Amino acid sequence: MASMEIKPLKPRIKKDEIARGDVSGLIGMVGNQTRGSMSITFEEGLALEIMQNMLGEKPHGLNEEVTDMVGEITNMVTGGAKRILAENGFDFDMATPVVVSGKGHTIRHKCDGAIILMPFTSEWGNAFIEICFE
Amino acid sequence: MASMEIKPLKPRIKKDEIARGDVSGLIGMVGNQTRGSMSITFEEGLALEIMQNMLGEKPHGLNEEVTDMVGEITNMVTGGAKRILAENGFDFDMATPVVVSGKGHTIRHKCDGAIILMPFTSEWGNAFIEICFE
Numbered sequence: 001m002a003s004m005e006i007k008p009l010k011p012r013i014k015k016d017e018i019a020r021g022d023v024s025g026l027i028g029m030v031g032n033q034t035r036g037s038m039s040i041t042f043e044e045g046l047a048l049e050i051m052q053n054m055l056g057e058k059p060h061g062l063n064e065e066v067t068d069m070v071g072e073i074t075n076m077v078t079g080g081a082k083r084i085l086a087e088n089g090f091d092f093d094m095a096t097p098v099v100v101s102g103k104g105h106t107i108r109h110k111c112d113g114a115i116i117l118m119p120f121t122s123e124w125g126n127a128f129i130e131i132c133f134e
Numbered sequence: 135m136a137s138m139e140i141k142p143l144k145p146r147i148k149k150d151e152i153a154r155g156d157v158s159g160l161i162g163m164v165g166n167q168t169r170g171s172m173s174i175t176f177e178e179g180l181a182l183e184i185m186q187n188m189l190g191e192k193p194h195g196l197n198e199e200v201t202d203m204v205g206e207i208t209n210m211v212t213g214g215a216k217r218i219l220a221e222n223g224f225d226f227d228m229a230t231p232v233v234v235s236g237k238g239h240t241i242r243h244k245c246d247g248a249i250i251l252m253p254f255t256s257e258w259g260n261a262f263i264e265i266c267f268e
Contacts, residue, residue, distance in 0.1 A: 030162070030163075035230055071242075106235050107232060108205075110205035
């Protein structure tokens with residue numbers, strides 16, 4: 001949608017490391033078998049570049065248009081995961097997303113399960129998807 | 135639990151104003167009739183004072199003990215709301231909480247419904263509960 005190349009790095013189990021970013025979308029998930037949470041965190045430069053490519057102009061900072069876009073991306077990523085997992089017999093419902101902005105914030109999923117960290121890199125900055133199911 | 139006096143201010147519908155804080159617990163909620171999200175945001179001074187009163191010593195910053203406590207408070211507050219709403223015929227399930235830390239971050243609930251903002255004040259700093267159901 002944003003005509004950008006973003007390179008996925010090797011997914012891994014998140015242990016002590018802490019992903020830092022400037023704007024994050026978070027969403028809760030509830031199913032019969034399990035519950036959990038997902039986050040997608042962007043560095044500011046990457047979030048602004050995505051906005052520029054989608055809207056044709058670059059916002060001056062992490063304004064409400066950017067957080068709306070991050071909320072939408074959060075819904076899309078979780079919706080994709082929901083569909084794939086449902087085909088494999090794991091059904092869950094999504095809560096509504098929450099978007100956090102703040103320079104260099106960190107996120108901790110308080111969930112009794114492994115946290116999968118999927119890093120992405122690009123020339124404009126990094127992004128991280130984290131997902132945890134109990 | 136923390137033997138502290140925290141003064142609730144008048145709850146209101148959040149419009150353009152943005153609550154700022156240093157550590158927040160966020161949780162998603164999913165029910166048959168509705169879904170939504172809740173957040174509780176603390177200024178650092180208040181979060182550290184709660185830790186001191188509960189553990190007997192004050193941490194040097196927003197470490198993992200503090201974020202664990204904020205995650206627990208998030209579960210407790212949402213659990214209380216869940217019980218009261220269930221008695222009134224509104225059932226929902228809670229996802230797992232996510233805790234964000236970062237100086238002066240802001241939170242936006244991306245939910246098609248009014249956002250109720252409940253401010254609290256104390257001599258150590260402020261806290262805000264925000265809740266939104268679709």
